[in-house]
Amino acid sequence: MDQKGNIKWGLWLFLLFNLAFDLQGQVSYGGSPIYKYELSPDLESCAKELHFAASQQQLKSLEQYSKGQALTFAHQYTVNYTPDNSGTWTTLEDGTKVWRLLISSPGAFTINLIFDRYRLPEGGKLFIYNTDYSDMIGAFTSENNMTSGVLPTAPVRGDEVVVEYQEPKDVPFHGELLIGAVNHDFLGFYDLGSLKYGIFGESGSCNEDISCYDADNQLDIRRSVVRMLVGGVDYCTGTMINNTNNDGTPYMITAAHCMKEDAAGSTTLLFFNYESPHCAVIDGSNLQTLGTSSQSITGGETKVLVDSLDIALLKMEERPPAYYRPYYAGWTLSSSPSAPFVSIHHPQGDVKKISTFSGELEASTYNFLSNSPYAQVDNFHWRVSEWTTGATERGSSGCPIFDANNLLVGTLSGGQAYCGNPINDYFTQFYKAWDKNTEENAHFKSWLDPQNLGAQSLEGLDPYADNPFVRISNVETGDDAIDSDVTVDGYLAGHNVMQATMFAEKFTGIKSAIIKGIYMMPCDYKYGSGQTVDVMVWQGSESPQTLLSKKEDISIGSLTKNKEVYLELDDPVEVTGSFFVGYEINYEGSPIDSFALYVSVADSKVNNTMWVYHSSTGWEKAADVYDNSMHYSLWLDVLAESVVYGDTQVVLSEEKELVLYHLPGVKDAIYLNSNQQFVDHVQVIDMGGRVLFTQPINKSGEEIEVTLNDIPAGVYILKIQLEDAWLNKKILVE
Structure with missing residues (x-):
């Protein structure tokens, strides 16, 4: 048979491997469990087995919940497991002591834990993994000791997990561990896209992937939006937000109703970059791909929480590291923000989506849910009358709305909108929440303008802009996948x-x-x-x-x-x-x-x-x-x-050399003589590796115009895709 006969064109498959190293949660410090392939009879005999089954009625009732509530995906057991009252201890030849505890909750998609007490000595290591070792998080060490003494952990796949703590022989004190909550996932934290029950399994089809809307990664604010896991049981959306010190303090703004399971903020996890990595068509449809869940930070302290205004601000204990590529959104105190508007969010806990609104925001009154104990505050919200594209859903709660200058002007409280009827969503008015109340824990000003500079607006911040991490890919935007x-x-x-x-x-x-x-x-x-x-x-x-x-x-x-x-x-x-x-x-x-x-x-x-x-x-x-x-x-x-980009990556013969030149009087374009070579497209890339825009060419010629799209003055890389090669050329924009 012709070895090429069975090839179908598009995105093809290749064999690879399971990376057990795709850690599902917060900053951790390497290493591996000692007993990763062994479940001893002693361990199994001391297992803690919990029982919960979400009935069809319970799942159905979740569909009836209106926005204005967080999306609950897990059932919480309150427990009291410590190395003194649970599990087994083993002492190794070198004197290292190992504590292990097997926790079982039959039928759970994932299990996550909350340590009500977590304090490890230097050298101590904690791991959590499932029994076939296909999913593992850790090591958690003394670097994860929080001021609160609490440690929430990311979900681990499966309905059985092993907790393993390793303590060296000579430590200044014994580790302090108390598991206070075990959370049984009944919806599928990592696999919502595969579920088909009711509203669960996918966000509405009208919601556009951020990777398609912003295919060239020009929209910095997308990196400020995070998926929240609150108290081990709820989904919401939050936004990393800048302060006038421009110092990268990890503040996160969201809705107060998102924090009902964690008013203190200590059991909240934030997941960064949970989005489809590329905009691709799969099998001839727009079936989405899911981003990695490996980038998160854990634990914070609530600085602002006002239920009646539905506003919340957390200061996270960990700063997102450089390789998360975080961004802190800017904001404005304008009482008449400029259209158009965009909202970036995680509907149903899904990958990052974007909704757009080309109209004007209207000051309005948001009516809390009928069972809410809080009285409405008149004209404290912005009303989106009807989304131009997209909508919001449960799980979108707390998400930002940005104005035409990409500055935050509010956060989502709730509303009536969904894909079939995208009307009447309500966002808090950031400028009114700024200093409406005098108490420090009831307004944003004290935290986001700590030196009382009187700023009326603030640009966003890339805290690692001087040496950014760059994601390098050869996958083209719009590629097909079959x-x-x-x-x-x-x-x-x-x-x-x-x-x-x-x-x-x-x-x-x-x-x-x-x-x-x-x-x-x-x-x-x-x-x-x-x-x-x-x-x-x-x-x-x-x-x-x-x-x-x-x-x-x-x-x-x-x-x-x-x-x-x-x-x-x-x-x-x-x-x-x-x-x-x-x-x-x-x-x-x-x-x-x-x-x-x-x-x-x-x-x-x-x-x-x-x-x-x-x-x-x-x-x-x-x-x-x-x-x-x-x-x-x-x-x-x-x-x-x-990353340092080269000036060129192939050597062309003299007769094929491409020539870049300017035309007199033309400031917003450069021109290319391709010397009869076909040019597929060009990209302009900044020196940090970010693609500013892509321009299709699809021709050869002596005067191919490359528009510069009002980019700021500076040095850039012009990437030129030829028929069988591509070139990098440095260009200077003045």
Whole structure:
């Protein structure tokens, strides 16, 4: 059979692996459990088993709740588990003491815990993992000790979890641990997209993915919006917000009704960048892909909480690290903010969406739910009369609304809007909440203008703008993604008749960078495979050459279709010039075709970046292996810092050299002579790696105009996509 006969064009699949290192929650400090593959009889005999079953009536009743309430996804058990009254202790030969506790709640999609007391000595490590070790969080250490003494943890998949605490022989004090709550997830915290019961399973179809609305990542405010997990049981939306000191103090603004399970703020987790990583069409439809849940911070202190105004402000104990790429939104005290408006939110706890409103906000009175004990405050809210695009839903509560200058003007309290009837949503008026009350815990001014500068507006803040982390990708906006149905030949980048064993993605146009981690998007998997892979980073110009990093024997376990996984390297890797990231599949004694990732396939006017290795032929371009009329890119992105872009990544012959030039009197454009070469598109990228805009070209010519879209003066990279290569050129905008 023709080895190319079963290929379907679009985004293809390749075999890869389960990354148990895609940590589902807050900042943690590495390491691994000692007993990760062992459940002893002693541990099982001391297990704590809890029982809860959400009835159909209970689930149905949740559908009837109006906005103005947080979205509850879990049932909370109040418990009192400590190393003194629960679990088992073991002492290792080196004197390390290990405490383990098995907690079971049959039928739970996930389990999360709240430690009412958490205080570890230096050297102590805490892990939480499920019994097949397909999901694990930790290590939590003394670095996670909070002022409150409380530690909420992110959900771990499955209905059984093991808590493991390791304490070295010589410590200044014994660790203090008390589990006060076990939360049984009855909706599916990580898998709402796969549920089909009632309203649960997906947000309304009118809601647009932020990655499609802002395909070039120009909208900084999207990085300020976070998904909230409150008290281990509720979803809401919040916004990181700037203060006049511009010092990156981690303030988060939301609605007061979101905090009903955590008035103190100590059991609130914030998830950053939970969004579809790329705007892609899958299987001919707009089926969404889910972002990683690996970036979160935990625990805060409530600074403002006024139920009657529905306003809340938390100061988180942890600052989001640089690789989260956080942004602190700006704000305005204008009483007549400028249209148009956008609201960014997590409806139904879904990936980040955006709604738009082109009309004028109207001062209005929001009527609290009939069972609310709070009296309405007249004309304290903005009314969105009818959304231009999108709507809001439960889980959107607390989300921001931004004006035409991308400044926050309010937060969502509730309303009537949904996709079928997108009218009458109500947002607090930020300018009225600013100093309406005199008490410090009842207004924003004392916290967001701590030096009483009298600012009437404030721009947003990127706290790591001087050395930002950059997500580098070869996946093009709008690429199609399909599930291949390869019954004989196998996968393009996995087990197939070509008997290829290694696959890699090439990254070019960079002089130097430090790689921290890798993102990958699976589209299919088989649970329970014992297969392993090795993940590698190579230096090389024409093919993978010098091995820089290798992570061996990563096991395939439980993954989620269309949900991104993030692998953090053991140590950051410095690269100079072109580099490759890829993997080798180890088949010994295990099934094949256990996992698949998307591959972007396009026509010959897009450069090939995927490479395939065979023992008899070495490294080859995927286009040369499968079909040279098509070009391929793996859906595999790199997270890097200290990125320095090169001036060019290929050397053209003199007769093919591209020429950039200005025309007299034209200040908002530059021109390109392509010397008869076809130009697919161009991108303008700032020196921090952010794509400012993409301009389709689709032609050759001596006077190709590239508009500069009123970008500020400075030095930028012009990325030029040719027929079979691409170039980087530095440009100066004056």
